[in-house]
Amino acid sequence: MQRSKIKDIFNASQAGGDVLVQGWVKTRRSSKSVTFIQITDGSTLQDLQIVVDEANPGHDAASGLTTGCSVSVEGTLVESPGQGQKYEVQAKSLEVLGGSDPETYPLQKKRHSPEFLREIAHLRPRTNTFGAMARVRNSMAYAIHSFYQERGFQFIQTPIITASDAEGAGSMFQVTTLDMANPPKNGGQVDHDEDFFGKPAFLTVSGQLEAEIFALALSDVYTFGPTFRAENSNTSRHLAEFWMVEPEVAFCQLDGLAELAEDFLKHIAGHVLENCAEDMAFFNKWYDDSTIATLEGIANAQFERIAYTEAVDLLLSSGEKFEFPVAWGTDLQSEHERYLTEKKIQKPVIVTDYPKDIKAFYMRMNDDDQTVRAMDVLVPRIGEIIGGSQREERRDVLEGRMSEAGMSHD
Amino acid sequence: MQRSKIKDIFNASQAGGDVLVQGWVKTRRSSKSVTFIQITDGSTLQDLQIVVDEANPGHDAASGLTTGCSVSVEGTLVESPGQGQKYEVQAKSLEVLGGSDPETYPLQKKRHSPEFLREIAHLRPRTNTFGAMARVRNSMAYAIHSFYQERGFQFIQTPIITASDAEGAGSMFQVTTLDMANPPKNGGQVDHDEDFFGKPAFLTVSGQLEAEIFALALSDVYTFGPTFRAENSNTSRHLAEFWMVEPEVAFCQLDGLAELAEDFLKHIAGHVLENCAEDMAFFNKWYDDSTIATLEGIANAQFERIAYTEAVDLLLSSGEKFEFPVAWGTDLQSEHERYLTEKKIQKPVIVTDYPKDIKAFYMRMNDDDQTVRAMDVLVPRIGEIIGGSQREERRDVLEGRMSEAGMSHD
Numbered sequence: 001m002q003r004s005k006i007k008d009i010f011n012a013s014q015a016g017g018d019v020l021v022q023g024w025v026k027t028r029r030s031s032k033s034v035t036f037i038q039i040t041d042g043s044t045l046q047d048l049q050i051v052v053d054e055a056n057p058g059h060d061a062a063s064g065l066t067t068g069c070s071v072s073v074e075g076t077l078v079e080s081p082g083q084g085q086k087y088e089v090q091a092k093s094l095e096v097l098g099g100s101d102p103e104t105y106p107l108q109k110k111r112h113s114p115e116f117l118r119e120i121a122h123l124r125p126r127t128n129t130f131g132a133m134a135r136v137r138n139s140m141a142y143a144i145h146s147f148y149q150e151r152g153f154q155f156i157q158t159p160i161i162t163a164s165d166a167e168g169a170g171s172m173f174q175v176t177t178l179d180m181a182n183p184p185k186n187g188g189q190v191d192h193d194e195d196f197f198g199k200p201a202f203l204t205v206s207g208q209l210e211a212e213i214f215a216l217a218l219s220d221v222y223t224f225g226p227t228f229r230a231e232n233s234n235t236s237r238h239l240a241e242f243w244m245v246e247p248e249v250a251f252c253q254l255d256g257l258a259e260l261a262e263d264f265l266k267h268i269a270g271h272v273l274e275n276c277a278e279d280m281a282f283f284n285k286w287y288d289d290s291t292i293a294t295l296e297g298i299a300n301a302q303f304e305r306i307a308y309t310e311a312v313d314l315l316l317s318s319g320e321k322f323e324f325p326v327a328w329g330t331d332l333q334s335e336h337e338r339y340l341t342e343k344k345i346q347k348p349v350i351v352t353d354y355p356k357d358i359k360a361f362y363m364r365m366n367d368d369d370q371t372v373r374a375m376d377v378l379v380p381r382i383g384e385i386i387g388g389s390q391r392e393e394r395r396d397v398l399e400g401r402m403s404e405a406g407m408s409h410d
Numbered sequence: 411m412q413r414s415k416i417k418d419i420f421n422a423s424q425a426g427g428d429v430l431v432q433g434w435v436k437t438r439r440s441s442k443s444v445t446f447i448q449i450t451d452g453s454t455l456q457d458l459q460i461v462v463d464e465a466n467p468g469h470d471a472a473s474g475l476t477t478g479c480s481v482s483v484e485g486t487l488v489e490s491p492g493q494g495q496k497y498e499v500q501a502k503s504l505e506v507l508g509g510s511d512p513e514t515y516p517l518q519k520k521r522h523s524p525e526f527l528r529e530i531a532h533l534r535p536r537t538n539t540f541g542a543m544a545r546v547r548n549s550m551a552y553a554i555h556s557f558y559q560e561r562g563f564q565f566i567q568t569p570i571i572t573a574s575d576a577e578g579a580g581s582m583f584q585v586t587t588l589d590m591a592n593p594p595k596n597g598g599q600v601d602h603d604e605d606f607f608g609k610p611a612f613l614t615v616s617g618q619l620e621a622e623i624f625a626l627a628l629s630d631v632y633t634f635g636p637t638f639r640a641e642n643s644n645t646s647r648h649l650a651e652f653w654m655v656e657p658e659v660a661f662c663q664l665d666g667l668a669e670l671a672e673d674f675l676k677h678i679a680g681h682v683l684e685n686c687a688e689d690m691a692f693f694n695k696w697y698d699d700s701t702i703a704t705l706e707g708i709a710n711a712q713f714e715r716i717a718y719t720e721a722v723d724l725l726l727s728s729g730e731k732f733e734f735p736v737a738w739g740t741d742l743q744s745e746h747e748r749y750l751t752e753k754k755i756q757k758p759v760i761v762t763d764y765p766k767d768i769k770a771f772y773m774r775m776n777d778d779d780q781t782v783r784a785m786d787v788l789v790p791r792i793g794e795i796i797g798g799s800q801r802e803e804r805r806d807v808l809e810g811r812m813s814e815a816g817m818s819h820d
Contacts, residue, residue, distance in 0.1 A: 042628030125627035217535035218452030
C-alpha cells in the first residue's frame with residue numbers, strides 16, 4: 001500500500017478506506033483492552049491517533065511503545081470521537097521499525113528549553129517548535145522563488161568563494177587549502193600562489209556584484225543562497241551564515257523598487273498565513289501572541305512611503321526620549337525605526353532618499369545634491385527588513401562620487 | 411507605460427496596441443529613410459526588431475546606435491513582414507539610456523570564444539550562449555523545487571561552514587579568521603581556540619548528515635545549495651564549488667528511491683524541453699546536435715534496472731575492449747557506464763546492489779552478505795548522474811560494519 005502523509009490524511013474529504021501511515025511515536029497510553037498512540041511524521045504539526053485493539057496481534061508491541069519509536073501502521077481511517085481531531089486510524093496491523101530506550105531517549109512529553117535542545121541537535125527537528133520552524137521556512141523559501149518566477153526574474157547562483165569584497169574589508173572569512181601551521185611564505189607574507197586559487201580567497205558577503213552583471217543582460221534577476229559575515233557580534237541581528245535574497249532589476253527606478261519590495265513582503269506574509277496556519281498558530285500561542293497580527297499587518301497594509309528628511313522631522317517633533325539623538329545626516333537607529341513604524345505610522349514604512357554621506361557611492365544622486373535614491377523598508381516589531389537603491393547611471397556623476405570617496409576609477 | 415518583456419511580446423496573441431520595451435542593442439542597420447534595431451532584454455533568446463522611421467524625432471539617435479547601447483522604446487506592436495519573427499515594433503519614441511563606444515565595446519556580431527569571454531566576465535551574460543545557460547539553469551532550478559514541493563518534501567538549508575567531513579578527509583577548504591601569516595600557536599600547532607568558531611572549520615562537501623537528521627523527523631526533505639571540493643582536479647566532472655540536490659527519505663527502500671530518481675530526472679528533462687525550447691534548440695544547433703535527443707531519451711524512456719553483478723556479466727561478455735579491466739568487486743569506470751547505457755541498453759540504467767567493499771559502511775547489507783542496497787543512475791552521454799542508497803537500519807549489522815571499517819561506535 002502507498003504511504004499516506006498525516007497532513008494528507010487530515011485533508012481527506014471523508015473517513016473510510018484503508019491507509020498506511022509511518023512515523024514516530026509522540027505518546028502512548030494503554031488500557032487493558034486498547035492502546036492509543038499519537039504519531040507524527042513531520043508533515044504537519046498535528047499528531048495522528050492510532051487505536052490498537054486488544055484483539056489485534058500488534059497490541060502487545062503497541063503497548064510497549066515509548067516516545068521516539070518508529071512505527072508502520074495499516075488501518076482504517078475513521079472519524080475521531082475525541083475532540084480536536086477529525087480522524088484517527090483503527091489499526092489492522094502494526095510494525096515497530098525502530099525502538100527507543102525510554103531511559104536514554106531525551107525527548108519527552110514536556111517543553112524542552114532551546115539550550116537543552118541545542119545539545120541534542122540530531123533530535124530537535126522532532127520537537128513541535130523545530131518542526132514548525134522547518135515547515136514555515138520551507139514554505140517561505142518556495143514562496144520567494146514563486147514570487148520572482150511569476151514575474152519573469154531569473155534565479156542565478158552567484159559564487160560563494162570570492163576574491164571581491166562587496167561591503168568593505170574586515171568582516172570576511174578566509175578560505176584556504178594551505179597548511180595553516182606552516183604556510184609557504186614569500187618575503188614574510190603568506191604565499192597564496194600555492195593556495196588553491198593562486199590568490200587569497202574569501203566567503204562572499206553578497207552576490208550583488210554578480211547579480212548586477214546578470215541584470216545588465218537578463219533585465220531581472222535574483223539570488224537566494226547563503227552569505228557570510230565574520231563579525232564577532234552576538235546579537236539577534238547578526239549571523240555568521242545566513243540565506244539572503246538579492247533582486248537586481250534593470251530599467252527600474254526607486255519607485256518601482258519600492259513597489260517590488262512591498263509586493264514581495266505581502267506575498268511572503270500572505271503565503272505563510274495561508275499555507276502554514278497551524279504552525280503560525282503554534283508560534284502565536286507559545287512564543288509571541290503578536291506573531292500573526294504582525295504578519296497580517298504586512299500582508300494587508302498599504303505601506304507608507306516617506307522621505308528620510310520627513311522621517312527625521314517626525315522623530316524630532318515626536319516628544320519621545322531616544323537613547324541615540326536624532327539629527328539630519330545620521331543613520332536611523334533601531335529605536336527610531338521602530339518608533340516610526342510601530343508608534344507613529346503603525347504599519348510598514350518605506351523610508352527613501354537618505355543623505356548621500358551615510359549611503360554607498362553608487363546610489364543615484366538626487367537633484368538636491370544631498371540625498372540619494374536609497375530606501376529601507378521598516379516593518380513593525382522587526383525594523384529594517386529590506387534595503388535597496390537605484391544605481392547612479394550617469395557616468396560623470398558616478399566618477400565624481402568615486403573621487404569624493406577616494407576610490408580609483410580604473 | 412508598463413514595460414513589456416520581449417518574451418511576453420512574442421507570446422502576445424495579436425499585434426496592435428502600444429508597448430514599452432527596454433533592452434540592449436544587438437545590431438543596427440540604417441538606410442536614409444529607416445533604421446532597424448535588434449534589441450535583447452535577456453527574457454528570451456530572440457531579439458526584437460525596432461523600426462524607426464526617418465520622420466521620427468528619435469531617428470537621429472537611433473541611426474547612431476551601436477552594439478551594447480541600452481534603449482527605451484515606445485511604439486506600436488505590428489506583424490513583422492520579415493521571415494523568422496512574428497512581431498516587430500514601429501517606434502513612436504526612442505530614448506538612449508546608455509551609450510557604448512564601438513572602439514572599446516568587446517562584444518560584436520560574431521562568435522566569441524569561451525576563453526575570450528572569460529576575460530570579459532562582466533559582459534558575457536549578454537551573449538546568446540550565456541543568456542541561454544542562465545535561462546535553462548533558472549528553469550531547471552525552479553523545476554527541482556517544484557518537483558519536491560509537489561511531493562510534500564521540505565526544503566532545508568544545511569550549513570555551509572562545518573566541522574564535519576561527510577566524505578573522508580583531504581578534499582575540504584578550510585575557513586578561518588586567523589591571520590594566516592602569524593596564527594596563534596599552542597605547542598607548535600595552530601591554536602584554533604582563537605579562531606572564529608573556536609575550532610577548525612571547513613566548507614561542507616555534503617548536506618547529507620544534516621538532511622538525514624531532518625528526514626528522521628519530517629519524513630521527506632531535500633537540500634539544494636552550494637557544496638565544495640578542494641580536489642585540485644581539472645576535469646569536466648570536478649568543480650571546486652557547485653550546487654547539488656540531496657533528497658533524504660524516511661520509510662523508503664531502494665525501489666522507492668530508484669523510482670524517485672527516475673521520476674525526478676524525467677521531470678527535469680521534460681520541464682526543460684517544454685519551457686526552454688528555444689534555448690535548447692540553440693545548444694542543439696551550435697554546440698551538440700544530440701542535446702535534445704539526450705534529454706528526450708531521459709524524459710520518455712522507462713529506465714532499465716539491473717544489479718551490479720548483472721552489469722559486470724554484460725560487460726565481461728560484451729566483446730568490448732576497455733581501458734580498465736572489468737572484474738566483480740571493482741567500481742565501474744566511466745567507459746563501462748557509458749557502454750551499458752549508450753551501447754548495450756541504449757537508455758537510462760539504474761545499477762543496484764554494489765559490492766559492499768566499494769560502498770559506504772552505512773548502506774543496507776543484502777542477505778548475500780556481499781552486496782549493499784546502493785544505486786547509481788546512469789544516463790547516455792553523461793554517465794553517472796545520481797548516486798544513492800538505502801541506509802542500514804539494523805543496529806547490530808551497522809555496528810558490525812563499523813567495526814570492519816575500523817570506526818569507533820561512540
